[in-house]
Amino acid sequence: MIKTDILIIGAGPTGLFAVFEAGLLKLRCHLIDALVQPGGQCTEIYPKKPIYDIPGFPEILAGELVNNLMEQCKQFEPGFTLGERAESIEKQADGSFVVTTNLGTAHHAKVVAIAGGLGSFEPRKPLIDRIEFYESKGVSYAIKDPEIYRNKKVVISGGGDSALDWSIFLANVASEVTLIHRRNEFRGALDSVEKVQRLKQDGLINLITPAEVIGLEGKDQLEAVMVQKEGEGARLLLTDAFIPLFGLTPKLGPIADWGLEIEKNAIKVDNALDYQTNIPAIFAIGDVNTYPGKMKLILCGFHEATLMCQSAYKIIHPNKKSIFKYTTVSGVDGFDGTRKEAPKSVVKSID
Amino acid sequence: MLDITIHITDREGVVHEVQAPTDMAMNLMEVVKGFELAPEGTIGICGGMAMCASCQCYIESDHQLPQQSEDELAMLSEAFFVKPNSRLGCQILISEELDGLKLTLAPEE
Numbered sequence: 457m458i459k460t461d462i463l464i465i466g467a468g469p470t471g472l473f474a475v476f477e478a479g480l481l482k483l484r485c486h487l488i489d490a491l492v493q494p495g496g497q498c499t500e501i502y503p504k505k506p507i508y509d510i511p512g513f514p515e516i517l518a519g520e521l522v523n524n525l526m527e528q529c530k531q532f533e534p535g536f537t538l539g540e541r542a543e544s545i546e547k548q549a550d551g552s553f554v555v556t557t558n559l560g561t562a563h564h565a566k567v568v569a570i571a572g573g574l575g576s577f578e579p580r581k582p583l584i585d586r587i588e589f590y591e592s593k594g595v596s597y598a599i600k601d602p603e604i605y606r607n608k609k610v611v612i613s614g615g616g617d618s619a620l621d622w623s624i625f626l627a628n629v630a631s632e633v634t635l636i637h638r639r640n641e642f643r644g645a646l647d648s649v650e651k652v653q654r655l656k657q658d659g660l661i662n663l664i665t666p667a668e669v670i671g672l673e674g675k676d677q678l679e680a681v682m683v684q685k686e687g688e689g690a691r692l693l694l695t696d697a698f699i700p701l702f703g704l705t706p707k708l709g710p711i712a713d714w715g716l717e718i719e720k721n722a723i724k725v726d727n728a729l730d731y732q733t734n735i736p737a738i739f740a741i742g743d744v745n746t747y748p749g750k751m752k753l754i755l756c757g758f759h760e761a762t763l764m765c766q767s768a769y770k771i772i773h774p775n776k777k778s779i780f781k782y783t784t785v786s787g788v789d790g791f792d793g794t795r796k797e798a799p800k801s802v803v804k805s806i807d
Numbered sequence: 808m809l810d811i812t813i814h815i816t817d818r819e820g821v822v823h824e825v826q827a828p829t830d831m832a833m834n835l836m837e838v839v840k841g842f843e844l845a846p847e848g849t850i851g852i853c854g855g856m857a858m859c860a861s862c863q864c865y866i867e868s869d870h871q872l873p874q875q876s877e878d879e880l881a882m883l884s885e886a887f888f889v890k891p892n893s894r895l896g897c898q899i900l901i902s903e904e905l906d907g908l909k910l911t912l913a914p915e916e
């Protein structure tokens with residue numbers, strides 16, 4: 457069981473900044489995110505695009521902002537459970553919570569801060585009959601361990617970077633790689649498009665475009681996919697694996713069933729005070745919450761994270777008082793033993 | 808003329824007649840969002856960068872629409888429920904030429 461002071465669900469900009477603010481109050485945080493990398497929308501949707509409304513930064517790339525947030529909270533040693541979705545929450549007799557992920561990882565904390573943004577990023581699943589039946593029986597939407605495809609026949613579909621990059625990678629691993637896309641054009645780095653072109657010419661990638669996988673066959677396990685090429689009849693293609701790579705989309709998911717008040721796909725919070733939900737000691741901060749006048753902006757998430765930490769402190773240390781301090785004046789003491797502080801001013805007399 | 812009329816059929820099949828301003832650099836996705844014709848979080852996920860298809864709609868009148876960009880074509884090729892008259896709402900800027908436009912929102916993926 458992972459134990460922490462504040463369990464944060466969602467490692468987007470809001471969750472990451474909460475780690476820093478909690479650290480100033482000597483509270484430890486652990487973050488859960490369905491994505492394998494921190495950063496939420498910033499790294500998943502637009503890492504290379506500029507943001508112009510982060511106070512103090514006239515322009516900053518979304519990916520860079522996340523790197524900075526990681527650097528800023530590093531000395532408070534946050535723990536991460538990545539690539540897993542927070543699935544269930546159970547209140548303990550002493551008022552604390554146990555949150556368990558889809559893979560069974562359990563986390564214990566007195567305070568839970570949901571910083572889930574637009575929801576947990578989940579793969580977009582193509583609308584193919586019975587596709588759910590074949591999940592983990594040959595169909596998967598992400599590649600965790602490419603070795604499982606060694607000497608296997610693999611069909612990939614999709615037209616973006618991940619479809620291109622994995623086709624290239626698996627060309628040297630699998631016995632046969634087929635890439636299927638609805639258009640002849642691909643939307644990916646020029647370099648990857650050219651590599652696929654070359655591998656196709658060398659007979660290492662079997663490219664079928666414009667085409668679509670329209671059916672799946674196999675008794676207990678996936679054995680073949682039905683491929684429909686534009687202007688031709690559908691035909692069966694034998695394969696061991698089918699990997700549709702159509703990107704990810706956020707879904708509020710299991711959190712919607714935690715007994716929290718939901719309005720407009722977001723969690724209602726008390727904005728007059730601390731962004732607590734209708735369940736005491738569960739907070740919702742950043743894009744995931746709603747209140748009159750709510751704006752889904754990074755800077756609003758930062759503010760909400762800061763106020764949440766003050767209330768979290770009172771829940772975790774009911775008998776202590778937190779003292780408000782400026783970082784400039786008191787410095788920042790990390791849990792890793794580091795200390796940041798303003799250089800002392802020089803006092804010297806002039807004769 | 809500042810406002811145009813657009814007929815939007817939402818995902819439940821309800822028809823709405825809305826007035827959209829032409830002088831605010833708004834696109835169709837933002838109009839749908841602004842009038843709350845689709846639940847929060849189910850439209851405009853990528854913010855209008857032709858990267859999510861949550862704003863897909865079917866155009867049902869024969870208005871002259873702006874040309875599809877490479878990005879829009881690429882995204883639609885990976886979208887679901889695509890029809891020949893599918894467009895990404897976020898790629899269509901509201902202009903006077905679109906007065907009387909009729910469209911239906913594509914189902915949520």
Ligand SMILES: Cc1cc2nc3c(=O)[nH]c(=O)nc-3n(C[C@H](O)[C@H](O)[C@H](O)COP(=O)(O)OP(=O)(O)OC[C@H]3O[C@@H](n4cnc5c(N)ncnc54)[C@H](O)[C@@H]3O)c2cc1C
Binds near residue numbers: 488571576577854
């Ligand atoms: C194209 C685009 C441009 C933008 N431009 C700007 C801008 O210029 N300025 C600005 O201020 N904002 C901008 N935004 C909005 C900004 O990105 C969001 O406000 C910000 O990312 C919200 O941060 P967050 O941490 O609250 O949520 P998110 O960034 O959405 O992160 C939430 C994380 O929680 C995870 N999660 C949710 N539920 C679970 C669960 N059950 N289990 C595990 N993990 C879960 C998700 O996987 C996700 O990684 C833009 C957004 C987009 C898409």
Ligand code: FES
Binds near residue numbers: 836851858
């Ligand atoms: S809003 Fe994402 S494609 Fe239009």
